[in-house]
Amino acid sequence: MTGPGQAVAAVRLAVREFFAVTRPPSRIDVAVSGGADSLALTEATAHAAHRAGLRVRALVVDHGLQAGSGKTAEDAAATARALGADEAKILTATVHGPGGPEAAARRARYDALRRAAPADALVLLGHTRDDQAETVLLGLGRGSGPRSLAGMRPHNPPWGRPLLDVTRATTARACAELGVEPWHDPHNTDSRFTRVRLRTEVLPLLEDVLSGGVAAALARTATQLREDNEALDTLADALLSRSDTGDGLDVAVLAAEPPALRRRVLRRWLLLGGVRELTDAHLRAVDALIGRWRGQGGVWLPGELEARRAHGRLCLKPQSTTRGE
Numbered sequence: 001m002t003g004p005g006q007a008v009a010a011v012r013l014a015v016r017e018f019f020a021v022t023r024p025p026s027r028i029d030v031a032v033s034g035g036a037d038s039l040a041l042t043e044a045t046a047h048a049a050h051r052a053g054l055r056v057r058a059l060v061v062d063h064g065l066q067a068g069s070g071k072t073a074e075d076a077a078a079t080a081r082a083l084g085a086d087e088a089k090i091l092t093a094t095v096h097g098p099g100g101p102e103a104a105a106r107r108a109r110y111d112a113l114r115r116a117a118p119a120d121a122l123v124l125l126g127h128t129r130d131d132q133a134e135t136v137l138l139g140l141g142r143g144s145g146p147r148s149l150a151g152m153r154p155h156n157p158p159w160g161r162p163l164l165d166v167t168r169a170t171t172a173r174a175c176a177e178l179g180v181e182p183w184h185d186p187h188n189t190d191s192r193f194t195r196v197r198l199r200t201e202v203l204p205l206l207e208d209v210l211s212g213g214v215a216a217a218l219a220r221t222a223t224q225l226r227e228d229n230e231a232l233d234t235l236a237d238a239l240l241s242r243s244d245t246g247d248g249l250d251v252a253v254l255a256a257e258p259p260a261l262r263r264r265v266l267r268r269w270l271l272l273g274g275v276r277e278l279t280d281a282h283l284r285a286v287d288a289l290i291g292r293w294r295g296q297g298g299v300w301l302p303g304e305l306e307a308r309r310a311h312g313r314l315c316l317k318p319q320s321t322t323r324g325e
């Protein structure tokens with residue numbers, strides 16, 4: 001008997017390595033679009049799970065946006081079962097709200113998956129190294145900070161992404177080895193989408209100019225930044241406890257620290273304090289109350305809150321018209 005092909009073996013190895021670090025619950029959910037990435041992931045997950053006595057459920061989201069989407073979802077569910085999933089469930093998503101149709105569909109998809117999964121669930125997604133590279137490149141082009149350039153995290157409960165080191169070419173080959181025909185999302189070739197143009201025009205050009213290895217290099221950048229971020233987050237946590245006096249943050253303690261670390265502390269403090277949709281401009285304005293203090297008034301923040309400096313402390317209060325120091 002011949003064993004699995006090389007590509008199937010590579011995907012299985014990635015899933016096994018993921019489970020060695022992230023202990024899976026007794027039932028693992030896999031988000032299945034019917035594309036090559038999530039089908040290859042389903043097969044590898046079922047292979048690893050069954051050896052460990054765990055169950056696998058495929059979750060397929062039908063956005064109802066394209067004609068025949070119901071059939072696409074049913075086909076994806078049937079293929080997932082054929083590849084070893086113990087059960088397959090089709091979820092319907094209601095797409096509405098702000099942003100373009102892609103963003104609205106993504107939001108609706110993640111909401112539907114989150115609703116279907118129990119609190120301690122692990123929901124696996126088929127993002128690959130190519131997706132990670134595109135995310136980093138998109139972030140670079142938009143001037144994003146290190147948090148965003150660190151790309152997608154392999155484990156960010158309930159989400160798990162075991163294939164971030166596996167290429168899209170490998171998942172396509174794995175499907176061919178398994179004898180399954182993946183679904184091809186028409187959006188993936190629609191050049192009206194920025195991500196599609198990055199994938200089909202920008203990355204191939206960069207690969208050519210830089211003699212290859214660009215996607216792998218971008219994914220490495222993401223990993224390095226993620227490690228740096230984790231280290232800085234640990235420092236920021238410690239600095240937040242040290243500067244928190246109970247009636248605000250001690251300005252003198254924060255002023256002695258580098259601005260990048262200070263902004264990380266402020267970000268955590270503001271989010272914990274109930275500020276929503278914090279932008280970089282807000283963060284810099286609050287930081288200016290420490291680093292560029294000229295007796296300015298408070299900074300108004302989303303969530304009807306105001307950060308103010310008074311008596312050597314930085315305080316977060318409901319918005320008012322009173323002035324600080």
Ligand SMILES: Nc1ncnc2c1ncn2[C@@H]1O[C@H](COP(=O)(O)OP(=O)(O)OP(=O)(O)O)[C@@H](O)[C@H]1O
Binds near residue numbers: 030038059125127
């Ligand atoms: N209709 C769907 N039903 C279930 N899971 C899906 C569906 N579409 C996508 N997924 C899951 O999300 C993974 C990533 O797919 P895709 O890149 O299309 O989605 P995305 O979440 O919009 O990603 P990105 O963050 O890259 O924009 C897939 O491999 C699959 O696991």
